[in-house]
Every structure is written in structure tokens, then in C-alpha cells.
Amino acid sequence: MEDGPIGVFxxxxxxxxxxxxxxxxxxxxxxVYFGDTARVPYGTKSAETVQRFSRENVRLLLERGxxxxxVACNTASSAALPMLQKEFSVPVxxxxxxGVRAAVKASATGRxxxxxxxxxxxxxxxxxxxxxxxxQADVIAQSCPLFVPLVxxxxxxxxxxxxxxxxxxxxxxxxxxxxxxxxxxxxxxxKPVIARVMGPMVKLVDSAVETAREMVRVIARENLxxxxxxxxxxVILSDTSPSFEEIARRFLGRDIPAVELVNR
Amino acid sequence: MEDGPIGVFxxxxxxxxxxxxxxxxxxxxxxVYFGDTARVPYGTKSAETVQRFSRENVRLLLERGxxxxxVACNTASSAALPMLQKEFSVPVxxxxxxGVRAAVKASATGRxxxxxxxxxxxxxxxxxxxxxxxxQADVIAQSCPLFVPLVxxxxxxxxxxxxxxxxxxxxxxxxxxxxxxxxxxxxxxxKPVIARVMGPMVKLVDSAVETAREMVRVIARENLxxxxxxxxxxVILSDTSPSFEEIARRFLGRDIPAVELVNR
Numbered sequence: 001m002e003d004g005p006i007g008v009f010x011x012x013x014x015x016x017x018x019x020x021x022x023x024x025x026x027x028x029x030x031x032v033y034f035g036d037t038a039r040v041p042y043g044t045k046s047a048e049t050v051q052r053f054s055r056e057n058v059r060l061l062l063e064r065g066x067x068x069x070x071v072a073c074n075t076a077s078s079a080a081l082p083m084l085q086k087e088f089s090v091p092v093x094x095x096x097x098x099g100v101r102a103a104v105k106a107s108a109t110g111r112x113x114x115x116x117x118x119x120x121x122x123x124x125x126x127x128x129x130x131x132x133x134x135x136q137a138d139v140i141a142q143s144c145p146l147f148v149p150l151v152x153x154x155x156x157x158x159x160x161x162x163x164x165x166x167x168x169x170x171x172x173x174x175x176x177x178x179x180x181x182x183x184x185x186x187x188x189x190x191k192p193v194i195a196r197v198m199g200p201m202v203k204l205v206d207s208a209v210e211t212a213r214e215m216v217r218v219i220a221r222e223n224l225x226x227x228x229x230x231x232x233x234x235v236i237l238s239d240t241s242p243s244f245e246e247i248a249r250r251f252l253g254r255d256i257p258a259v260e261l262v263n264r
Numbered sequence: 265m266e267d268g269p270i271g272v273f274x275x276x277x278x279x280x281x282x283x284x285x286x287x288x289x290x291x292x293x294x295x296v297y298f299g300d301t302a303r304v305p306y307g308t309k310s311a312e313t314v315q316r317f318s319r320e321n322v323r324l325l326l327e328r329g330x331x332x333x334x335v336a337c338n339t340a341s342s343a344a345l346p347m348l349q350k351e352f353s354v355p356v357x358x359x360x361x362x363g364v365r366a367a368v369k370a371s372a373t374g375r376x377x378x379x380x381x382x383x384x385x386x387x388x389x390x391x392x393x394x395x396x397x398x399x400q401a402d403v404i405a406q407s408c409p410l411f412v413p414l415v416x417x418x419x420x421x422x423x424x425x426x427x428x429x430x431x432x433x434x435x436x437x438x439x440x441x442x443x444x445x446x447x448x449x450x451x452x453x454x455k456p457v458i459a460r461v462m463g464p465m466v467k468l469v470d471s472a473v474e475t476a477r478e479m480v481r482v483i484a485r486e487n488l489x490x491x492x493x494x495x496x497x498x499v500i501l502s503d504t505s506p507s508f509e510e511i512a513r514r515f516l517g518r519d520i521p522a523v524e525l526v527n528r
Binding site for chain 2 (some may be wrong): 036038039040044045046048049052053122145146148149150152153155159160163164167238239241242263
């Protein structure tokens with residue numbers, strides 16, 4: 001079992017930001033990444049559908065012999081994590097709780113903003129998680145449905161993106177938050193624009209690093225350390241994506257292996 | 265056979281603009297509409313994946329006893345129509361050829377612009393179709409990946425949408441086109457913004473009306489006229505969509521029946 005890879009899934013390519021930190025923190029492990037590129041995005045779909053997709057994704061990874069699973073997608077973590085942890089016997093780690101801990105650690109005033117997909121914000125997972133750790137916190141949440149398509153269009157640092165960000169983030173500026181949770185794996189790519197709109201006093205936190213740290217703890221606690229992989233990873237997608245290899249190379253700083261395609 | 269409904273499918277809700285014209289033109293027929301809302305959008309996915317989805321959608325409609333199928337999605341029509349017509353024995357009508365005819369009819373100068381999803385533009389289906397009907401035409405094509413998410417965000421008449429349209433449509437303005445094909449069923453909703461950017465001299469054509477006319481001809485030619493439905497229609501979706509019923513009511517000008525959900 002401890003020789004198996006760690007499975008990672010996301011609705012598409014955003015989860016590569018999490019995979020990068022996992023490789024950094026667990027350099028001896030190997031990984032199988034599944035991106036559900038045929039059905040991306042998840043953030044606009046219902047919780048029931050995201051749960052069904054997530055269950056299918058974990059089954060696919062288990063067929064590849066993974067010893068644990070990282071749900072590297074905020075929408076899937078917020079809709080499906082408790083269900084996945086109940087239904088499957090391997091450890092399943094999501095990105096919400098690590099993001100919550102990072103936010104609470106970062107915030108001095110307790111006025112914390114959260115942005116994410118429609119599904120993630122509707123679920124209330126971040127809002128409730130932050131309130132659980134810090135009941136006095138003042139949490140403001142805002143869905144930003146256009147951020148993912150803007151990143152995928154490559155308009156990372158574009159006038160339009162700045163205007164969209166100003167519109168979505170207007171209330172945060174008025175409410176004087178000191179911390180903003182980037183509750184979607186695509187959003188770290190928009191950090192320059194979001195930082196300009198929010199100003200230098202607001203800390204931007206994402207869950208990639210905290211999720212990798214959580215995985216280090218889980219691997220140790222469950223005696224799953226394999227040290228056989230030496231950073232090897234394989235990639236499975238449900239649709240060919242002309243831009244995937246280029247984006248993956250940029251995200252991971254290394255060439256990616258041949259992509260395996262599965263039908264979904 | 266002639267008592268069966270007409271099947272209509274789209275990646276999501278945009279095809280309702282086509283269904284509306286079908287109901288107007290074929291008031292005695294009944295219809296089954298399938299929107300693949302669990303896997304929407306198609307426009308960013310590969311041709312192979314869109315072909316696979318399209319085949320599954322036609323099979324689902326055939327299980328409901330449809331006597332013919334309208335592919336009310338430009339991306340699916342451009343990627344899969346010849347394949348569907350070869351694989352299935354019922355008549356299958358797409359939206360590209362009707363849109364091509366409408367554009368060629370509308371254009372005086374032969375300088376025609378086409379906008380659509382990445383998949384539709386990449387396929388070259390509009391460009392080749394127009395050249396076939398009018399070899400001297402000067403066709404300029406541009407994909408507009410952000411238009412669908414902007415429509416779905418409801419930013420129909422928003423400053424951001426106007427800025428995005430200005431950026432996407434810049435070349436058309438310079439190239440002096442007299443006709444612009446709205447090659448995606450979502451785009452007619454952006455007509456006010458697109459018309460402002462393009463100016464009053466450019467005709468905007470979409471394929472909904474031409475597609476309905478084509479279907480009237482097919483129904484007559486194949487002796488499929490049923491006149492039993494009296495405009496009844498049913499709706500099948502692959503994901504619940506909180507906004508579907510409201511949008512459907514707005515598009516169709518009538519209440520919609522209970523939606524049936526299927527897994528995809």
C-alpha cells in the first residue's frame with residue numbers, strides 16, 4: 001500500500017497549483033493527477049452533480065492503486081469531501097480546511113473575505129470553517145464566475161480582468177478586510193490583478209501550501225510514506241486539451257509525461 | 265413515426281433560442297429538448313469529445329422516440345453533424361448550413377465576419393460553408409470564448425461585456441464587413457452590445473430562424489408531419505440548473521414543464 005502513488009483530482013488544470021506544492025513537500029512520493037477536462041467547469045454545476053463526478057474520480061484513481069486522494073478542487077472539496085471520506089477507506093484530503101487554517105492564521109483583525117466559484121460560495125464551506133476556528137470572525141463571501149474563464153482565456157493581466165475584479169471585489173474594499181482567501185485553484189494566477197485592486201494591506205491566501213502540509217501529516221500519521229516515487233507523476237485527462245501540456249509545464253517547472261485519455 | 269416528437273439538443277440552454285423558432289414554425293409538432301448542462305460548455309472541448317457527447321445525446325433522444333433531431337448547438341454541429349447523419353437513420357439537421365445561407369443572403373459586399381466558440385471557429389465549418397456558396401466572399405473568423413460566460417453571468421448589457429466585445433470585434437471594424445454571423449446560440453442575447461460595437465451598417469445574423477425553416481422543409485420532404493403535438497415540449501437536463509426555468513420561460517414566453525434529470 002505504501003508503495004502506491006498519491007491520487008490528485010481536479011475539474012481541470014487548476015489543481016496543478018496544488019500538485020506543485022505536493023511534489024515540493026513530498027519529493028519522494030509519486031502522484032497520479034486526474035483532470036476532468038471533458039466536464040470542466042464544476043463551479044457552475046449543482047452539488048449533486050459535483051458529488052457524482054467526485055465519486056467517479058476517486059474510483060478512477062483507486063483503480064490506479066492510489067494510497068490516498070487529494071481533492072485539489074475547491075468546488076469538489078466543498079460539495080463532496082465528507083461524502084468521499086465516508087464512502088472510501090483511503091485517506092481523502094480537501095483544500096478547504098487547509099485554506100481556512102491559512103486564512104485564520106493570516107488575519108489580524110478577523111475581517112476575512114472569501115472568493116470562489118458559485119458552487120463553493122453557495123456551499124458555505126469556507127464561511128462555516130472560518131467561523132468554527134474563530135467565532136468572532138467577520139466573513140464576507142463573493143462568487144466570481146468570470147475569473148476561471150478569464151484565466152483560461154489567458155487574460156491574466158488584462159484591462160478587462162482588472163475591471164471584472166474591481167466589480168467583484170468592491171464590497172471587500174469597503175468592508176476593510178485584512179485577508180482574502182483565493183478559494184479556487186485558478187485564482188492564484190490572478191494574484192497580480194487582485195493585489196492591485198485590494199491594495200498592499202490585504203493578505204491573499206491560497207490553500208496549495210497548507211494542503212501539501214496537511215498531506216505530509218496524513219502520510220506520516222497513517223504510515224503511508226513510500227519514498228519510492230522520487231517525484232514521478234502521471235497525468236490522466238478526460239479530454240485532450242491543447243493548452244494542458246504548456247500550462248502544466250509552466251505550473252510544474254518540468255516536462256510532463258504523456259497524457260492518458262479516459263472517457264467521461 | 266410521424267407521431268413522434270422532434271428531438272433538439274444543445275450543450276446547455278442556448279439552444280432554447282432555436283427551440284423557440286422551431287415552435288413558431290412548426291406549431292403542431294411536439295418537441296423533446298435535451299440540454300447537457302452537466303458537461304456544458306462544449307465550445308472549449310476537443311472535436312473528438314464533442315462528437316462522443318453528440319452521439320450520446322442523439323441516442324438519448326432516439327430512446328424517447330424522436331423522428332428527427334436538431335443539433336441546436338454550433339459547436340456540436342460543426343464537429344459532429346456529418347458523423348451523426350451517417351450513423352443515424354433519422355434526419356439530423358444542424359445550425360451551421362442554415363446560418364451560412366442566412367449570411368450569404370444578407371451580405372451585399374461579400375465581406376462577412378463569423379464569431380463563435382473556439383471549437384466552432386477552429387473547425388472552419390462556417391468559413392468553408394460560406395466559401396462554398398459564394399467563392400468570392402472575404403470571410404474573417406474570430407472566437408469569443410468569454411461571451412458564453414458573460415451571458416451566463418447575466419452581464420448582458422454591462423461595461424465589461426462592451427469592452428470584451430470591442431476587443432474581440434476590433435478586426436471586423438477595420439476590415440469593413442457588412443454582415444456578422446452570430447455563430448453560437450448564446451450570442452443573440454448580446455445583440456445590443458454587439459450592434460453598438462459594430463455600428464448600424466453591419467447586419468447581425470443568427471441561424472435560429474433559418475434552422476427552423478430548414479426543419480419545415482425536412483419534415484415535408486420526409487413525410488414526417490405529425491400535427492399531434494400542438495406545441496407540447498418536454499425538457500431533459502443532465503444537471504439541475506437553478507436558472508434554467510427562469511431563462512427558459514424568458515426565451516420561450518411560456519411556462520416550462522417539469523424537467524427530467526439524467527446522469528451524464
